[in-house]
Amino acid sequence: MTLALTPEDSLFARVGEDRLRRVLWAFYARVTRDPDLGPVFTRRIGPFPQAGWPLHIARLEGFWRAVTGGPGAYRGQPGPAHSGLGIGPAHFGRWLALWETTLGEELPAAEAAALLRLARRMHPNLERHALAAPPEAPHVQ
Numbered sequence: 001m002t003l004a005l006t007p008e009d010s011l012f013a014r015v016g017e018d019r020l021r022r023v024l025w026a027f028y029a030r031v032t033r034d035p036d037l038g039p040v041f042t043r044r045i046g047p048f049p050q051a052g053w054p055l056h057i058a059r060l061e062g063f064w065r066a067v068t069g070g071p072g073a074y075r076g077q078p079g080p081a082h083s084g085l086g087i088g089p090a091h092f093g094r095w096l097a098l099w100e101t102t103l104g105e106e107l108p109a110a111e112a113a114a115l116l117r118l119a120r121r122m123h124p125n126l127e128r129h130a131l132a133a134p135p136e137a138p139h140v141q
């Protein structure tokens with residue numbers, strides 16, 4: 001039996017499913033308009049908000065549920081997803097600045113601060129993956 005209880009005081013419960021979804025759509029609308037970040041996402045996912053965007057947002061929703069104590073099973077690999085994108089520290093700085101702005105617009109201060117803290121905590125690990133050389137092509141005999 002799987003118990004899928006969402007603690008009532010989890011960050012996920014405080015933010016709420018609808019607001020989390022709204023934050024993500026608002027954030028990526030902003031990210032895709034950014035001259036430095038936009039092209040990286042458009043190359044991978046296609047023109048916002050069509051193409052692969054609904055699926056990408058659904059994956060991200062699963063991710064943010066998982067890290068905020070919400071229900072569901074996220075099985076992605078955020079680290080490797082950032083390697084081979086040709087991005088570096090400046091991209092992460094900009095990403096975090098837009099995340100902070102969006103959170104400030106969409107959420108009460110305590111929840112905005114908590115989601116910002118989570119992203120800041122993930123930043124070094126994701127940036128390490130982003131800067132690592134992409135995996136070698138398979139060796140052909």
Ligand code: HEM
Binds near residue numbers: 036063078082091095
């Ligand atoms: C701390 C900052 C960041 C966080 C928390 C974050 C989080 C994530 C997560 C959870 C995924 C989904 C992984 C999966 O399940 O497949 C993802 C994918 C992605 N991220 Fe980030 N990200 C950050 C910064 C960035 C930056 C700076 C860029 C580029 C400028 C970027 C570009 C992408 C792209 C293109 C994908 C899709 C990869 C693919 O599916 O091929 N991310 N990110």
